[in-house]
Amino acid sequence: xxxxxxxxxxxxxxxxxxxxxxxxxxxxxxxxxxxxxxxxxxxxxxxxxxxxxxxxxxxxxxxxxxxxxxxxxxxxxxxxxxxxxxxxxxxxxxxxxxxxxxxxxxxxxxxxxxxxxxxxxxxxxxxxxxxxxxxxxxxxxxxxxxxxxxxxxxxxxxxxxxxxxxxxxxxxxxxxxxxxxxxxxxxxxxxxxxxxxxxxxxxxxxxxxxxxxxxxxxxxxxxxxxxxxxxxxxxxxxxxxxxxxxxxxxxxxxxxxxxxxxxxxxxxxxxxxxxxxxxxxxxxxxxxxxxxxxxxxxxxxxxxxxxxxxxxxxxxxxxxxxxxxxxxxxxxxxxxxxxxxxxxxxxxxxxxxxxxxxxxxxxxxxxxxxxxxxxxxxxxxxxxxxxxxxxxxxxxxxxxxxxxxxxxxxxxxxxxxxxxxxxxxxxxxxxxxxxxxxxxxxxxxxxxxxxxxxxxxxxxxxxxxxxxxxxxxxxxxxxxxxxxxxxxxxxxxxxxx
Numbered sequence: 001x002x003x004x005x006x007x008x009x010x011x012x013x014x015x016x017x018x019x020x021x022x023x024x025x026x027x028x029x030x031x032x033x034x035x036x037x038x039x040x041x042x043x044x045x046x047x048x049x050x051x052x053x054x055x056x057x058x059x060x061x062x063x064x065x066x067x068x069x070x071x072x073x074x075x076x077x078x079x080x081x082x083x084x085x086x087x088x089x090x091x092x093x094x095x096x097x098x099x100x101x102x103x104x105x106x107x108x109x110x111x112x113x114x115x116x117x118x119x120x121x122x123x124x125x126x127x128x129x130x131x132x133x134x135x136x137x138x139x140x141x142x143x144x145x146x147x148x149x150x151x152x153x154x155x156x157x158x159x160x161x162x163x164x165x166x167x168x169x170x171x172x173x174x175x176x177x178x179x180x181x182x183x184x185x186x187x188x189x190x191x192x193x194x195x196x197x198x199x200x201x202x203x204x205x206x207x208x209x210x211x212x213x214x215x216x217x218x219x220x221x222x223x224x225x226x227x228x229x230x231x232x233x234x235x236x237x238x239x240x241x242x243x244x245x246x247x248x249x250x251x252x253x254x255x256x257x258x259x260x261x262x263x264x265x266x267x268x269x270x271x272x273x274x275x276x277x278x279x280x281x282x283x284x285x286x287x288x289x290x291x292x293x294x295x296x297x298x299x300x301x302x303x304x305x306x307x308x309x310x311x312x313x314x315x316x317x318x319x320x321x322x323x324x325x326x327x328x329x330x331x332x333x334x335x336x337x338x339x340x341x342x343x344x345x346x347x348x349x350x351x352x353x354x355x356x357x358x359x360x361x362x363x364x365x366x367x368x369x370x371x372x373x374x375x376x377x378x379x380x381x382x383x384x385x386x387x388x389x390x391x392x393x394x395x396x397x398x399x400x401x402x403x404x405x406x407x408x409x410x411x412x413x414x415x416x417x418x419x420x421x422x423x424x425x426x427x428x429x430x431x432x433x434x435x436x437x438x439x440x441x442x443x444x445x446x447x448x449x450x451x452x453x454x455x456x457x458x459x460x461x462x463x464x465x466x467x468x469x470x471x472x473x474x475x476x477x478x479x480x481x482x483x484x485x486x487x488x489x490x491x492x493x494x495x496x497x
Contacts, residue, residue, distance in 0.1 A: 023119070031054055197367045231290045
């Protein structure tokens with residue numbers, strides 16, 4: 001007769017069943033004693049098909065690794081732990097995945113037969129794939145620039161050209177490698193836009209409509225609405241997607257450094273410039289350049305930016321040589337640039353160049369239907385980072401989140417959820433922020449999708465002086481056939497007064 005397990009062991013089994021990570025308990029013979037539901041979901045099996053079977057027999061014996069068996073047996077002998085043991089496994093339902101294993105011994109009696117092994121699994125495929133893709137970008141771009149460098153060297157040998165072009169390619173290679181390495185270090189928690197509201201669907205429609213062209217895009221919206229995610233979506237659907245999106249935030253750089261960061265500088269052009277520095281525009285050659293918070297760009301630099309947009313050329317700080325680039329521009333701002341133009345703080349000609357294809361991000365208060373999806377995603381991300389499990393969201397808490405005005409939008413929502421997770425001691429989410437609706441806050445989104453579309457078509461028609469078809473017409477800017485545009489104008493009752 002098997003000895004009865006102590007009560008604390010039974011409690012342990014009850015607790016580990018609720019943890020959102022595949023877990024399995026093995027006995028001294030490496031047979032499955034118990035597993036939680038996330039383990040069963042990963043393997044697409046039932047407890048009857050699992051408990052009492054050798055762990056190495058699961059999944060057609062793909063876990064039958066001598067190194068893994070030896071490591072698990074060593075845990076029992078030496079009371080050691082198994083950390084970051086990675087295996088590749090073919091799952092029937094989710095395909096080939098890379099899984100990281102961690103294990104430790106559980107001893108509830110001193111006898112050998114009373115020892116158990118707790119084995120935790122973590123699917124690291126997506127994380128490893130992301131890192132691998134960025135590394136591939138570095139390698140691919142390095143190879144491209146090395147080939148270009150070799151071609152320049154050949155031309156120099158045959159035609160006795162100067163070494164300037166070779167040096168330029170070397171500089172671009174080093175600058176771009178450095179930028180990509182920094183991108184690898186960044187933690188991209190999420191690169192997809194979450195939501196299903198009409199306002200967000202319209203944004204995604206506009207993204208798909210413009211992505212494949214090289215047209216300049218201006219993304220408008222309040223702080224925290226996800227303007228950078230939209231810029232990344234445009235880049236990822238474009239012909240330049242094989243190159244990294246290069247970005248700069250005009251609001252975070254000091255005024256005396258932003259010109260050098262954008263356009264680069266020559267050696268000795270100012271105090272402390274001991275070497276030549278390539279700017280972000282040169283790094284973004286043949287790629288996409290995202291200028292966040294464009295409304296913060298100093299007025300004296302706006303003319304230089306306008307020249308790049310119009311002619312694709314500029315000079316480094318302290319230099320006289322004209323540099324040409326082929327860069328697609330995406331800009332974003334939370335300011336009213338038309339008002340900034342009226343106040344003399346933003347160049348009107350630059351505003352016209354940027355405002356070719358505007359995309360307006362809806363504020364979170366107009367996306368109440370998306371809040372439950374965003375809350376689920378944020379709780380899963382934050383709770384995992386903190387080692388907590390949150391499974392219950394009270395109806396009153398969700399109602400408070402959906403009714404709040406959210407002046408800080410998704411960024412504010414993430415902060416509220418993080419504080420709630422920190423203050424939740426059990427599986428139930430506990431809001432600590434007092435979310436009150438401002439007196440002037442609307443109770444529901446003020447515009448339908450049709451109204452948003454009508455306003456945008458009107459804006460483009462007024463911009464083109466109501467030129468429906470032909471070159472530089474509303475139909476060309478909107479990416480619609482002339483007949484399709486006229487049909488939409490008729491349906492939406494759009495007439496020139």
